[in-house]
Amino acid sequence: MIECVHIGARVGNFEIRDVDFVVPTAAHCVLTGPTASGKTTLLEIIAGAVAPTTGNVRIAGLDVTANAPELRGVGLVPQHGYLFPHLSTQENISYGTRDAGTVSSIAKRFGIEHLMDRRVAALSGGERQIVALCRALAPQPRALLLDEPFSALDGQRRSVVLREFAELQADWGITVLHVTHDETDAALGTLRLAMADGLVSSAGLART
Amino acid sequence: MRAARNNISVAHATAWLLGALLLLFLAVPIILLVGLGASGLGDALRDPATIGALETTFVTATTATLIAAVCGSPIAYALSRSSFRGRSLVAAIVDLPLLIPHPVAGIAILLLVSRDTTFGSALLDMGLRVVGTPAGIVAAMLFVSAPLYISAAREAFARVDKRFEFVARTLGDTSWTAFRRVTFPLARRGLASAAIVTWARAVSEFGAVVVLAYNPKVVSVLSYDRFTTGGLRDALPIAATLVLVSIVPLIALRALRYDRSSEAV
Numbered sequence: 001m002i003e004c005v006h007i008g009a010r011v012g013n014f015e016i017r018d019v020d021f022v023v024p025t026a027a028h029c030v031l032t033g034p035t036a037s038g039k040t041t042l043l044e045i046i047a048g049a050v051a052p053t054t055g056n057v058r059i060a061g062l063d064v065t066a067n068a069p070e071l072r073g074v075g076l077v078p079q080h081g082y083l084f085p086h087l088s089t090q091e092n093i094s095y096g097t098r099d100a101g102t103v104s105s106i107a108k109r110f111g112i113e114h115l116m117d118r119r120v121a122a123l124s125g126g127e128r129q130i131v132a133l134c135r136a137l138a139p140q141p142r143a144l145l146l147d148e149p150f151s152a153l154d155g156q157r158r159s160v161v162l163r164e165f166a167e168l169q170a171d172w173g174i175t176v177l178h179v180t181h182d183e184t185d186a187a188l189g190t191l192r193l194a195m196a197d198g199l200v201s202s203a204g205l206a207r208t
Numbered sequence: 209m210r211a212a213r214n215n216i217s218v219a220h221a222t223a224w225l226l227g228a229l230l231l232l233f234l235a236v237p238i239i240l241l242v243g244l245g246a247s248g249l250g251d252a253l254r255d256p257a258t259i260g261a262l263e264t265t266f267v268t269a270t271t272a273t274l275i276a277a278v279c280g281s282p283i284a285y286a287l288s289r290s291s292f293r294g295r296s297l298v299a300a301i302v303d304l305p306l307l308i309p310h311p312v313a314g315i316a317i318l319l320l321v322s323r324d325t326t327f328g329s330a331l332l333d334m335g336l337r338v339v340g341t342p343a344g345i346v347a348a349m350l351f352v353s354a355p356l357y358i359s360a361a362r363e364a365f366a367r368v369d370k371r372f373e374f375v376a377r378t379l380g381d382t383s384w385t386a387f388r389r390v391t392f393p394l395a396r397r398g399l400a401s402a403a404i405v406t407w408a409r410a411v412s413e414f415g416a417v418v419v420l421a422y423n424p425k426v427v428s429v430l431s432y433d434r435f436t437t438g439g440l441r442d443a444l445p446i447a448a449t450l451v452l453v454s455i456v457p458l459i460a461l462r463a464l465r466y467d468r469s470s471e472a473v
Contacts, residue, residue, distance in 0.1 A: 048377070069374065076375060082371050139379060
């Protein structure tokens, strides 16, 4: 479960105000909204990069507001991936886990086992996004924050990745908060939130 | 229209001419020095005084660089990443030695470490004599070159997007392990460049060194010593040696930059 309880924060001149919502355990919540509405900042607050000025963040029922990012049990796929450029694909995916079996099964599941020895600089934009997703999934986080994770994927590969991700999320019971502008991606969600000017402006079931 | 184009051509030609004059001013004295000093280079490199000065220079400059890297990297990292109380003061202290004439820097260090001071006498009690020893040379080199290391290392750390570190922490790293596994490897070329610049600055230091330790002689002091005792003819081979030693870090820096550009994606 991901809970934001009356979260407020200020980053430069931008302000997030009284953000209050719950994403139930194993749910996939889509967060939409215009550019610069505060979506990425909200993910950074939940993951621990930005400290809120008011309110609390709870993960799986525990208040993690004062916890360091590594103690929150929250995975993150940032916009643009942020793969570690000095490491290979294999080293990136296994960065947060020592379980080689999980690493290879995730890589196989998302169809990138042939890329494992490559430097990430040699990967295409779409391949990088898949590697970033695999890297975040490998430690099997309780909650996962996705920031436009599939924007560089196209056609057949995109539908395979979306399907595999949905299956894995259901199998592992991961709670997902997913920022996207894409309606195809948004269809993955069972809940939908919308954000504008630092406020969560609507919440409700996306589909039943 | 034509007059305007002519004006631009004249401006370009003037700019090129002025730039070329400055380049000549920078290059010609060095070329002359190496060219004229080269004939005596063989004898100079067989001279025990030169060999001793080269050894002293290499050891003290390397020691000063290592100290600057070990002690300066945390300062550089903090300045590049954190906004803490007193940050401006720390930045000003780091920049201060760059603004002081180097003999004055030597005098300032002398005030701290001479036997007449509490600190200096405490060091002597511990068996560490600074004035007139390699330790004094290291202190002088460190004082004038550490700010360069911190400044360059700060830029190297700043070039590494802090989101890499943050992603590493969401994958279970503490702040230290994220630094060790991600930030340091990504900044290492910049840090190596910083160390090379620091080493080169330390090797070429004269003003602060000569105040703290005329002996044992480093190459810069030896060339000055030969100039004052034997004139230009005696000083030239040593000076040429110093120039050639200084070219090594320049080549290393170029190699690092070439390597980085060939790796860029």
